[in-house]
């Protein structure tokens with residue numbers, strides 16, 4: 001697919017950070033975008049900004065750690081815009097805690113936002129994408145998707161998990177013309193998550209997440225005949241590197 005104008009997308013975690021930057025890029029491409037986030041206050045402001053710029057967006061306030069809310073949210077998006085050309089599951093929560101500190105509830109919250117929501121959202125769009133002739137699904141991964149980091153007892157296995165789901169669905173999606181990939185920020189990005197977790201030294205090198213968005217425009221154009229089963233590192237240069245994980 002060359003032109004995204006008039007196509008629709010679902011983006012989670014769209015109220016701020018990288019998700020906001022991707023949403024802005026998609027609105028600029030002429031896409032209609034369902035914006036999901038737990039921060040309803042920020043989401044309304046963002047939706048007003050995009051609408052004022054001529055965009056067609058639907059803000060959906062949802063706690064993606066909750067299965068029923070996630071299902072309701074994706075049904076609202078499908079009801080408004082039909083089968084999405086692209087599903088970008090970008091929302092995540094990273095709270096560093098040791099194994100001694102973390103509770104089961106805390107562990108499940110982070111895992112559910114990252115992995116359970118990826119499953120529920122993907123399952124909800126799967127058949128509509130097949131019926132529409134294809135589509136593109138992207139999960140935001142991280143270095144935590146393939147390396148270990150201390151005190152990421154939930155985030156780390158959550159990110160490993162979505163890489164596994166991605167590989168499985170990329171294989172299943174190919175004959176249905178659905179591309180499934182993971183993406184990572186290929187540069188330190190200036191976002192609220194980074195603000196909480198980066199050292200002062202790392203913050204000296206962080207970049208505006210808007211610089212990473214060309215990779216996400218490219219990914220939205222993919223289908224089963226294009227790039228699938230890859231981890232794509234979105235670079236601040238506007239380019240990207242893709243590693244085949246299949």
Ligand SMILES: NC(=O)c1ccc[n+]([C@@H]2O[C@H](COP(=O)([O-])OP(=O)(O)OC[C@H]3O[C@@H](n4cnc5c(N)ncnc54)[C@H](O)[C@@H]3O)[C@@H](O)[C@H]2O)c1
Nearest residue numbers: 013016017018037038063064090091092140142191192193
């Ligand atoms: N910041 C980095 O350097 C970095 C590095 C590697 C990967 N990532 C990944 O990139 C993605 C975006 O990161 P970011 O830095 O923009 O994060 P961020 O924390 O700045 O933004 C994440 C968004 O997700 C939303 N969210 C959190 N919990 C939610 C819930 N329960 N329901 C709905 N929405 C919820 C937040 O409100 C926020 O708007 C994440 O998947 C993250 O893991 C980020």
